[in-house]
Amino acid sequence: MAERVYLYDTTLRDGAQTQGVDFSAADKVRIARELDRIGIDYVEGGWPGANPTDDAFFADPPVFKRSRLTAFGMTRRAGRSADNDPGLNALLITPARVATMVGKSWDFQVTVALGIELDENLRMVGDSVKHALTRVEEVMFDAEHFFDGYKANPAYALAAAKAAYDSGARWVVLCDTNGGTLPHEMRRIVSEVIKGGIPGSHLGVHCHNDSDTAVANSLAAVEAGVRQVQGTLNGLGERCGNANLISIIPALMLKMGFDTGIAPEDLKNLVSVSRALDEVLDRTPARGQPYVGKSAFAHKGGLHVSAVAKDPKCYEHVDPASVGNVRHIVMSDQAGRSNLVARMAEIGVDLEHVRKDGLIRVVEQMQVTFDAHEATDLVDLVKRLEHEGYAYDQAAASFELLVRRALGQVPEYFTLERYRVIDERRRNAVGEWITLSEATVKVEVGGTEYMEVGEGTGPVHAFDVALRKVLTRVYPALTALELKDYRVRITESTVGTAAKTRVTIESEDDKGHRWTTVGVHTNVLEASLEALQDSITFMLFRFKDGQ
Numbered sequence: 049m050a051e052r053v054y055l056y057d058t059t060l061r062d063g064a065q066t067q068g069v070d071f072s073a074a075d076k077v078r079i080a081r082e083l084d085r086i087g088i089d090y091v092e093g094g095w096p097g098a099n100p101t102d103d104a105f106f107a108d109p110p111v112f113k114r115s116r117l118t119a120f121g122m123t124r125r126a127g128r129s130a131d132n133d134p135g136l137n138a139l140l141i142t143p144a145r146v147a148t149m150v151g152k153s154w155d156f157q158v159t160v161a162l163g164i165e166l167d168e169n170l171r172m173v174g175d176s177v178k179h180a181l182t183r184v185e186e187v188m189f190d191a192e193h194f195f196d197g198y199k200a201n202p203a204y205a206l207a208a209a210k211a212a213y214d215s216g217a218r219w220v221v222l223c224d225t226n227g228g229t230l231p232h233e234m235r236r237i238v239s240e241v242i243k244g245g246i247p248g249s250h251l252g253v254h255c256h257n258d259s260d261t262a263v264a265n266s267l268a269a270v271e272a273g274v275r276q277v278q279g280t281l282n283g284l285g286e287r288c289g290n291a292n293l294i295s296i297i298p299a300l301m302l303k304m305g306f307d308t309g310i311a312p313e314d315l316k317n318l319v320s321v322s323r324a325l326d327e328v329l330d331r332t333p334a335r336g337q338p339y340v341g342k343s344a345f346a347h348k349g350g351l352h353v354s355a356v357a358k359d360p361k362c363y364e365h366v367d368p369a370s371v372g373n374v375r376h377i378v379m380s381d382q383a384g385r386s387n388l389v390a391r392m393a394e395i396g397v398d399l400e401h402v403r404k405d406g407l408i409r410v411v412e413q414m415q416v417t418f419d420a421h422e423a424t425d426l427v428d429l430v431k432r433l434e435h436e437g438y439a440y441d442q443a444a445a446s447f448e449l450l451v452r453r454a455l456g457q458v459p460e461y462f463t464l465e466r467y468r469v470i471d472e473r474r475r476n477a478v479g480e481w482i483t484l485s486e487a488t489v490k491v492e493v494g495g496t497e498y499m500e501v502g503e504g505t506g507p508v509h510a511f512d513v514a515l516r517k518v519l520t521r522v523y524p525a526l527t528a529l530e531l532k533d534y535r536v537r538i539t540e541s542t543v544g545t546a547a548k549t550r551v552t553i554e555s556e557d558d559k560g561h562r563w564t565t566v567g568v569h570t571n572v573l574e575a576s577l578e579a580l581q582d583s584i585t586f587m588l589f590r591f592k593d594g595q
């Protein structure tokens with residue numbers, strides 16, 4: 049039977065210490081529910097008494113089906129009895145039945161940060177654990193700076209850890225607080241602590257990522273014998289973050305053969321749990337995030353795709369479905385015919401080659417002025433367009449439109465006959481400078497011509513407002529279209545030295561569909577309009593019937 053490793057999440061406490069992160073109590077509840085849904089053993093809700101948000105969270109915490117709620121705080125202060133320490137007692141009177149206390153284990157920290165005698169610190173640890181056990185069911189001790197402390201004074205670091213263990217702490221958690229430890233040091237120190245008298249079944253590890261080794265360190269600590277791992281979703285946390293549970297969990301389960309209490313079926317929620325945190329933080333999910341990122345199983349190089357078509361194991365370390373992810377085949381100038389065939393199959397087009405007249409039609413529609421007309425097939429066309437500045441690996445919707453236009457499958461939903469954009473800088477009524485843009489568009493839809501004017505904070509915004517004034521009349525579904533991200537990048541031109549601009553737009557509808565489109569031109573407005581028109585066309589083509 050697989051050995052058990054316990055998981056402890058500190059997203060709501062150490063994660064809340066991330067610069068730029070500011071959870072509300074409702075955010076915390078939402079994240080806590082996700083952690084419970086996937087089956088994390090311990091969910092640290094925060095530090096009761098530290099701030100009103102954490103107090104509000106602990107006043108009305110979510111009811112868990114699987115996880116144990118944990119309250120965090122510190123050992124009693126020097127010179128006070130544990131019973132008479134308001135800070136310590138605040139974490140013992142919440143609905144959480146598990147309390148985690150941080151305390152010093154590095155002699156230097158005791159002397160410098162606390163400014164007290166080394167023995168008093170050991171008494172603070174022991175007293176606090178004993179006192180907490182009179183109020184809650186389970187107590188953990190986070191031995192702060194344990195690894196730095198052990199390197200400086202092993203006997204003292206071990207004495208601090210043992211003060212907690214001997215006083216009844218269920219778990220002694222060895223913390224790499226400054227994140228400077230490397231995996232080989234982890235293995236050695238954990239083994240020595242076990243030899244020193246604390247069994248691995250009572251040891252946990254809490255790693256920070258300052259050396260970019262937090263996940264590796266956590267796994268090394270487990271290899272050396274610890275049986276609890278602390279971390280956060282997506283590696284949130286103080287400074288460079290904590291060990292990323294989203295990477296640790298599948299590594300423990302799929303590669304090291306441990307039982308984490310998470311069933312294989314629950315592991316398939318890994319992507320959705322990771323995205324739920326990004327959603328709360330209003331962050332774009334990191335494409336390159338191992339296991340759960342959109343690029344984690346995206347194959348771009350022609351050689352890779354050709355081999356993946358034969359057996360995905362050729363270029364995948366785990367099955368993407370095991371963590372709830374999917375495989376993507378990406379089209380770009382690194383592609384071969386295998387990419388095209390696989391990508392077309394992915395979007396439901398079963399055709400290897402597109403006739404030359406289709407390619408020329410697409411090139412004309414895109415109004416590109418180079419030799420794309422000479423393209424012999426779609427792979428060739430994509431490579432030529434990428435050379436011009438298009439980037440289809442980041443703009444799957446534009447790629448799909450390119451293919452389907454070449455096949456004559458995309459209706460002409462609208463035709464932009466002409467537009468005019470005026471930018472104005474003037475003083476407002478109270479004399480402040482303001483900039484305003486106004487766009488006039490003339491659009492033909494189904495044989496009828498429409499003209500509209502839109503105002504915006506910039507020319508692209510004004511154009512979007514005017515265009516959508518026309519199109520939502522005919523296609524009401526477009527009211528749900530939201531532009532989520534707009535990125536501009538200067539690329540090198542193949543013709544002379546003139547700079548080309550690539551605009552990438554990410555869009556979303558009210559059903560949670562997201563798609564990305566691209567436009568390229570020497571004029572940033574033209575590039576934006578191309579990406580914007582692709583975005584609108586893609587929504588009408590793919591989603592307007594509410595699929």
Ligand SMILES: CC(=O)SCCNC(=O)CCNC(=O)[C@H](O)C(C)(C)COP(=O)(O)OP(=O)(O)OC[C@H]1O[C@@H](n2cnc3c(N)ncnc32)[C@H](O)[C@@H]1OP(=O)(O)O
Pocket residue numbers: 062065095097098099122123124125126150151152161162172192225286
């Ligand atoms: C490694 C970690 O990540 S641990 C978690 C760190 N997280 C946080 O600090 C976030 C929440 N913290 C807070 O809101 C505040 O720091 C509070 C409410 C806990 C304390 O606030 P204050 O009372 O104003 O103290 P302040 O933060 O300035 O300083 C910490 C005090 O605790 C003492 N202290 C630090 N660690 C410990 C410990 N393990 N045991 C006992 N006392 C400790 C320090 O010596 C200092 O005491 P001093 O004020 O006598 O110098």
Ligand SMILES: CC(=O)C(=O)O
Pocket residue numbers: 062150190191192193223224225226254256
């Ligand atoms: C406890 C904790 O967060 C640390 O030592 O890093």
